[in-house]
Amino acid sequence: MKKSLEQLQQQLKTLRLSETASYLPVLIRQAESEDWTYQSFLHELTGYELKRREEKQVERRLKWAAFPAHTTLDMYNLEEQQTLSRKQMNQLKELTWIDQLYNLVLLGPAGVGKTHLATGLGIEAINQGYRVMFITMEELIRTLKSEDITKKAQTKMKRIRDSNLVIIDDLMFMAMEQREANLFFHLINDLHDSDSVVLTSNKGPSEWGQLLGDPGITAAILDRILHRVEVIQFRKEDSHRMKYRTSIFQTESVQS
DSSP: OOOOHHHHHHHHHHTTOHHHHHHHHHHHHHHHHHTOOHHHHHHHHHHHHHHHHHHHHHHHHHHHHTOSSOOOGGGOOGGGOSSOOHHHHHHHHHOHHHHTTOEEEEEOSTTSSHHHHHHHHHHHHHHTTOOEEEEEHHHHHHHHHTTTTOHHHHHHHHHHHTOSEEEEESTTSSOOOHHHHHHHHHHHHHHTTTOEEEEEESSOHHHHHHHHOOHHHHHHHHHHHSSSEEEEEOOGGGOHHHHTOOOSSOSSOOOO
């Protein structure tokens, strides 16, 4: 019994092969023009469905990750900073440190590319099949404080705890209250031995105690973060924003 194209597409949709259903006319035309065997046709058909499912999964994980911008590692200019060598960057891109549950602490003043590097590593991780969440410290504290109250906060915290890599941007940008420090400690404790964490900060670990307030909590957080860690210290000279800043003045001096 001859089946119409529409019937075949509907059957594929019933089997939850919706991507292939839409693309079926193209596949059929290509099979006819290139004299595919039945086996080749089925291989191309199933391969297309799998490819589109993987692409949609990446798209979904990118959306969940909530990166501030789509800044990839290919867009990161190593020549403009003196901290990381190409070999070190390639080691980071391999992402074996995620499997080994290593943390990364990216330190340095504003404009040196800490967030760009963290985001680029997160996007690379998603492309390689890892679950990633990006969140600023300010938003994280706000979410932790409302986790017991709102469904939105609960969903976000679940995604954070279910991730393979958690990126916390602008760590210790301001002093914390006692309750906030406690909530942050419990999150770091939850992530320890199950997730890798990337932290960006313009303050070194020696200064975190002043912002956390409680010496005991500070020691406990540092113990878990620094247990397995690579610290990358950027210098002011690496600042991309300073090199390419614009000015309201002309290059020549202003005459009175």
